[in-house]
Amino acid sequence: MFAIIKTGGKQLTVKPGDEIYIEKINIEEGNTVTFDQVLATESKIGTPLVDGVVVVGTVVKQGKEKKLRVVRYHPKKNVNKVYGHRQPFTKVKIDSISENGVVSKPAAPKATTDKPAATKKPAAPKATTDKPAATKKPAAPKATTDKPAAPKKPAAPKATTDKPASTKKPEDK
Numbered sequence: 683m684f685a686i687i688k689t690g691g692k693q694l695t696v697k698p699g700d701e702i703y704i705e706k707i708n709i710e711e712g713n714t715v716t717f718d719q720v721l722a723t724e725s726k727i728g729t730p731l732v733d734g735v736v737v738v739g740t741v742v743k744q745g746k747e748k749k750l751r752v753v754r755y756h757p758k759k760n761v762n763k764v765y766g767h768r769q770p771f772t773k774v775k776i777d778s779i780s781e782n783g784v785v786s787k788p789a790a791p792k793a794t795t796d797k798p799a800a801t802k803k804p805a806a807p808k809a810t811t812d813k814p815a816a817t818k819k820p821a822a823p824k825a826t827t828d829k830p831a832a833p834k835k836p837a838a839p840k841a842t843t844d845k846p847a848s849t850k851k852p853e854d855k
Contacts, residue, residue, distance in 0.1 A: 683786040685779050687737050688719040696737060696776045699788030706770035709741050715774060723781060734782045743773040 684697045690705025709715050717737040726732045746768040754763040779786045 683724050683779055683781075685720050685724075685735065685737050686722045687717040688721055689717055693721060696779075697788075698776055698778055698786055700776045701742065702739075702774055702776065703771045704774060705772070706744065707741075707772050709772070711741050711744060713741055714777070715739050715741055723779070725781075736780050737776060738778050738780070739774040739776045741772060742775050744770070745773070746770050 684695055686693055686695050690707075692705070694702055694704070696702060707715065715738075717739070720732045720735040720737060721728050721730065723732060723735055726735070747770075749766045749768050752765055752767055754765075755761065777787070
């Protein structure tokens with residue numbers, strides 16, 4: 683199941699088990715956060731929000747993005763300013779999506795065992811019919827020759843026109 687939530691002025695598609703980066707919210711790491719502004723789910727589309735649907739997640743990390751270099755420049759005004767900016771974010775792992783009391787959690791990974799796979803017994807032979815099976819003719823082998831490649835023809839010369847090189851009249855001195 684998936685849901686489209688609205689947070690921090692953005693819309694995000696989330697599923698249980700996803701880790702998303704959102705605008706900073708003031709909740710400590712390890713605490714849960716609920717998103718009640720759900721725009722759509724697999725089965726419903728809101729007008730503008732879907733009633734009774736809540737997305738629950740756990741805050742994994744609070745941090746800042748890489749530095750963004752900002753340049754402020756006005757020509758001929760002696761304004762040339764360079765500064766940096768690091769946008770804060772919150773990393774959230776989506777735990778569940780509940781729709782009217784029905785909770786959707788991430789699917790558990792399949793358990794793997796070290797036992798070899800069971801061998802299948804060969805299937806019983808199929809009953810034959812009175813119609814003979816269609817037989818295919820074997821493909822004819824391709825003939826290979828050891829002839830050298832044909833020489834390439836030289837390119838045809840370009841057509842020329844009989845125009846004079848210059849149309850200017852000589853000037854008298």
